[in-house]
Amino acid sequence: MYDLILKGGRVVDPASGLDGMADVAFADGKVAAVGPDIDPAGAPVRDVTGRIVTPGLIDFHTHVYWGGTSLGVDAERIARRSGTTTFIDAGSAGAGNFPGFRAHVIERVAPRILAYVNISFPGIYGFSKNVMVGECGDMRLVHPHECLAAARDNRDIVVGIKARIGAKAGGMSGMAPLHLALEVADKLDLPVMAHIDNAPPSQKEVIEVLRPGDVLTHCFRPWPNAPIDGKRNVRAEVLAARERGVIFDIGHGQGGFSFDSTRTMFDEGIYPDIISSDVHILCVDGPAHDVLAVMSKFMALGMALGDVVRCVTANPAAALRRPELGSLAVGTPGDATVLELRDEPVEHVDVSGERLRADTRLAASGIVIGGAWWADGDAPA
Structure with a gap:
């Protein structure tokens, strides 16, 4: 039934008012289901536990x-x-x-x-x-x-x-x-x-x-x-x-x-x-x-x-x-981003050279395009 399932992540989809633990399933290039514990029924599964899933x-x-x-x-x-x-x-x-x-x-x-x-x-x-x-x-x-x-x-x-x-x-x-x-x-x-x-x-x-x-x-x-x-x-x-x-x-x-x-x-x-x-x-x-x-x-x-x-x-x-490009609602294009919030120090710089230190940063863990896993993240330090 499904071509891919992202399982166990925190889904943050402001367009749908969703911020919580859920699976996201894709079929035929579109979002097919969003909810807890989706049965894979033999579909490929990506474990995204501890990650953030967004449109x-x-x-x-x-x-x-x-x-x-x-x-x-x-x-x-x-x-x-x-x-x-x-x-x-x-x-x-x-x-x-x-x-x-x-x-x-x-x-x-x-x-x-x-x-x-x-x-x-x-x-x-x-x-x-x-x-x-x-x-x-x-x-x-x-x-x-x-x-x-x-x-x-x-x-x-x-x-x-x-x-x-x-x-x-x-x-x-x-x-x-x-x-x-x-x-x-x-x-x-x-x-x-x-x-x-x-x-x-x-x-x-x-x-x-x-x-x-x-x-x-x-x-x-x-x-x-x-x-x-x-x-x-x-x-x-x-x-x-x-x-x-x-x-x-x-x-x-x-x-x-x-x-x-x-x-x-x-x-x-x-x-x-x-x-x-x-x-x-x-x-x-x-x-x-x-x-x-x-x-x-x-x-x-x-x-x-x-x-x-x-x-x-x-x-x-x-x-x-x-x-439709900004949502994980069922029937929308099957694009999703998997992110990680890393606890590590980072120094940000603006265009004027001002520096801002922080203790966390976002990093990319993977991408889904058209309902298929396209690439793992390769975020620079």
């Missing part, structure tokens, strides 16, 4: 066009060590190279990859330790008709339009790339993900044009363009965006996450909607590493396990308009 982790902000862009990392390598079963690529490819991303990476790897299309035709093409050219710095590359066609032709895997705004990504283009991204997104009824680095423009200008369901990534970034002012007050435009339904995504990366900003936001009762890594070639070995490392940082900052899991399962799935 397959969704890393909502990544760059996994490996080999086709200079910032891309290998999705399968990151999946094994982090327990990620679904990667959302945040605009690595634009209309000019999206077919290559689809054919050479998305359709060839085991983890699921969905993508935002970059409003800039070549995508993120000049990104390395020694070369940094913002793809929106030359408005000749920002062509809404090309982006619209690429997104429309790939609607099965496209989840939105990406615009990187700021002095680094856009030079003196200001708000123009974001306005064009919003035009394309409106035409297709898709959300926009907005990156903000250094001014110009200001975070205020960017955040005030975002609509309900659009995503502000790097939402807890350090100064400049931090969500807090010099007196450590949450900025009014941030509160207004939160109120109208803009989605707050961490997007740790090399420059997008600050312990200081996060503590202040927490003090005001403001938590992220989504925890993501923004993993790419310059942060894959630190400070971001992967989504599991970022989850551990948020637990070290005081977030409960269940709340952290919600931010990498149910919440991103809802933002993607694919709620």
